[in-house]
Amino acid sequence: MNQQGLDCVLMPAGLTIMLAYHLWLLRRIAKHPTKTVIGVNAINRRHWVHTMTVASAGNGSSSKHSRQDLVLGDRSKLGLSVKLFSILVCFAFALLLNIEAVRYYSHVRILINVPLRGRRSPAHLDTVMNKGSYFWSGGLHAFYLSLPFFLWIFGPISMVIRRLLLVCFL
Template identity: 45%
Template structure:
């Protein structure tokens, strides 16, 4: 009974803590982009795309190689996510072993399925996000080298490529967040207290990884993303 009370109190509290942090982070990215690492990277990517497209004949190979490196990184994460999803599916489908023999602290078959299914959803979301990241970066690798003379408006083409590259980066970040979210769910297998402590440590770690004050939080309107 005591363990059930902790499950119903600490687990939702830890998840709400992670959700509240990411809502706050999204607000900071929208309102003060240069006070976050994600916002600064978004602004710098826009400048990079504009610089690459100013002289396609000179910078085209560099742009494609850079996007290809990002595609390779996303491919590694997508492959890792689908591999872990397959392993979890095999464990869940293994009917020979009892759930209580696999999961530490599991008191019922329902608890076993909820915990493993939650981790599986995180890995599947990480796979889908990284696939979308590859999709956008693949589009950008072609668009960034389209001759300006072939387009009716070079400004519109540049803006579209900027949005495409930034969308790919957003899906990359979401894929990483899905991996991060799987950590507390994994610790949930050992009980609600390790899961809650992992949520608290993860929020502090993400804060120091996401927030910066080096740029003073000021950015031109045309550079906001």
């Protein structure tokens, strides 16, 4: 099978592996949140927000190679363009998610220090804090997704191997 044939077979296989993992992870978070790091962290953030709001209510304050080697036989400009565009999309998506995480964390930082009378409920702070965390986690996963795309430049076999290793790692 030639390079383009492998690309057409192994790239969707690699993406399917990542999609299956993330669907499994979402289901696991929804059904058994204490068995995932994301779920445990959400619970801990909820406790932290509660502690910060109770503490601040009590004392009135809170604490603060060469080009030839690079393409490895895939000489079509379209093939290389698709690979580079895929990397770019992953990075752009990761950046977008991380910017949103910073936005939500910034809101929590401000809201947690508002005097008790003007402050929204701890449940609202918890929701905002967890949204920031979910965006941060999504940004990291988008960044992780981009790494196998880099290896795809060197061939589809290395990309699939990297995706399998990444799912085991995650």
